[in-house]
Amino acid sequence: MRILQIPEDVSIEISNNDIVVKGKLGTVKKNVAMEAVEIKKEDGKITINPKSERRQSKSMAGTVLSHIENMFTGVTKGWTYTLKILYLHFPMTVKVEKEKVVISNFLGERTPRVAGVVGDTKTEVKGDQIIVTGPDIEDVSRTASNIERATRIKSYDRRVFQDGIFITSKGD
DSSP: OEEEEOOTTOEEEEETTEEEEEETTEEEEEEOOOSSEEEEEETTEEEEEESSSSHHHHHHHHHHHHHHHHHHHHHHTOEEEEEEEEOSSSOOEEEEETTEEEEESGGGOSSOEEEEOOTTOEEEEETTEEEEEESOHHHHHHHHHHHHHHTOOOSSOTTTOOOEEEEEEEEO
């Protein structure tokens, strides 16, 4: 049995397999398979019980607990990933356009590379850094990963061509 305190200014709704957490920074919705876990909300606390004594049920209870804690952190403090823009050969330009990040002149390429922005994630470019913020850790990390992956170099020697965009810090 695991008990989790619900923070102030946060509301949580649990129905079937959906968990919805609302806070000052937004709303996070997650679909969690709860065949092995029973979740109860009472008196400002959430109780997570495994339905059996099997190891799988106990580990699923811990996983659901971690997901809910991450959701609480996301709607109260938010999640932030910082990426650094590095170039040695050709100066690249990075712009944010609606639901995508456009990287131009990467290694002198004429065609811009594009990375998608996932969910309610906000992306901004400040000098040689890209700051990705949002309430859902999965959306924020996936957006940062898309940006990093868009500048992956495959056909050149990595020791010589160190250009790219790299994740430098992650967390709340």
